[in-house]
Amino acid sequence: MSFALALFGAGAVEGSIKWWSRGHRAHHRWTDTEKDPYSAHRGVFYSHLGWLLIKRPGWKIGHADVDDLNKNPLVQWQHKHYLILVLLMGLVFPTAVAGLGWGDWRGGYFYAAILRLIFVHHATFCVNSIAHWLGDGLQERHSVLSTFPENEIKKGKLQMIEKKVLEKKTKLQWGTPIADLPILSFEDFQHACKNDRKQWILLEGVVYDVADFMAEHPGGEKYIKMGVSKDMTSAFNGGMYDHSNAARNLLSLMRVAVVEFGGEVEAQKSRPSVPVYGDHSKEE
Numbered sequence: 534m535s536f537a538l539a540l541f542g543a544g545a546v547e548g549s550i551k552w553w554s555r556g557h558r559a560h561h562r563w564t565d566t567e568k569d570p571y572s573a574h575r576g577v578f579y580s581h582l583g584w585l586l587i588k589r590p591g592w593k594i595g596h597a598d599v600d601d602l603n604k605n606p607l608v609q610w611q612h613k614h615y616l617i618l619v620l621l622m623g624l625v626f627p628t629a630v631a632g633l634g635w636g637d638w639r640g641g642y643f644y645a646a647i648l649r650l651i652f653v654h655h656a657t658f659c660v661n662s663i664a665h666w667l668g669d670g671l672q673e674r675h676s677v678l679s680t681f682p683e684n685e686i687k688k689g690k691l692q693m694i695e696k697k698v699l700e701k702k703t704k705l706q707w708g709t710p711i712a713d714l715p716i717l718s719f720e721d722f723q724h725a726c727k728n729d730r731k732q733w734i735l736l737e738g739v740v741y742d743v744a745d746f747m748a749e750h751p752g753g754e755k756y757i758k759m760g761v762s763k764d765m766t767s768a769f770n771g772g773m774y775d776h777s778n779a780a781r782n783l784l785s786l787m788r789v790a791v792v793e794f795g796g797e798v799e800a801q802k803s804r805p806s807v808p809v810y811g812d813h814s815k816e817e
Contacts, residue, residue: 539611544622546650547657549612551602558597565665568595573665581655581662623650708785711739715790719764722792726762735764738795741787 539550547553556570563569571584579587602608611618624646631641717725722740725731732744734757743750747757752774760768769776 535607539607540618540622543611543615543618544626545653546619546623547654549615550608551599551612552615554602555597555599556594558599559595560661562597563595566595568593570594571661573662577662577666580665581658584661706786708788711788711791714739714788716793717790718793722790723762732761733789734760734762735766735792736769736784737766738792739788740790740792741784742789743787746783746787 542550548556559568559570565572565574570589571580573580576583624642627645627649628638628641631645632638717740719735722733722735726733732742732747733740734743735741743757743761747754750757756773768774
């Protein structure tokens with residue numbers, strides 16, 4: 534069926550599937566704007582036939598996504614052999630049907646081929662020109678005009694922006710997601726720093742490995758060393774220096790664990806437990 538439609542579509546001599554679809558999609562995406570390939574605002578003649586005669590630079594025509602067509606082998610085949618298919622399906626085939634069918638070769642050529650093309654072309658072009666020139670929009674005298682809350686329209690636009698932002702975010706490194714990090718007790722965290730020489734600090738319940746960052750810290754290495762094995766949340770958020778969003782972004786690449794309950798539990802200080810780190814218990 535698809536192959537037959539591709540052949541008869543070429544017989545309409547209105548462009549290949551790829552060429553026509555690209556312009557048609559751009560027209561519906563940018564209707565009656567400067568980016569519309571057959572904008573009615575440029576005049577009836579232009580929207581009817583002028584857009585075929587006057588070639589505009591490609592960058593002046595609105596973008597239309599045709600990736601699906603570029604991946605379709607049948608569409609690509611028809612586009613590549615379009616001129617041959619036009620001659621065969623647009624002229625030879627209709628002439629041959631009338632000629633072989635009832636011996637009217639001349640009538641097949643003039644009526645089934647030439648006159649048919651003129652009629653089909655102008656009928657199609659009238660949709661671009663006459664319909665836009667004389668047609669009315671959704672006015673109450675034609676139909677009930679349904680309106681949509683402006684708030685929901687703005688919400689939808691914002692969600693589309695968010696979608697594009699999320700697509701760009703997937704191309705960047707954001708560190709291990711917090712939900713995927715192992716959970717340690719505060720004692721585990723301190724034990725790793727003291728006994729296993731881990732250069733870890735705790736900020737807002739998340740453990741960061743700052744071993745490779747100490748020398749690069751803009752405020753000096755000593756401030757980082759001072760915070761190893763400690764909860765530096767208050768110092769990080771203004772107690773010592775109110776760090777920027779850029780600092781948080783950099784820290785996200787250093788996440789190694791989260792601490793149970795978010796930090797040191799004051800109530801446990803009077804009842805220290807045996808710290809557990811890794812797969813074994815270690816006495817202090």
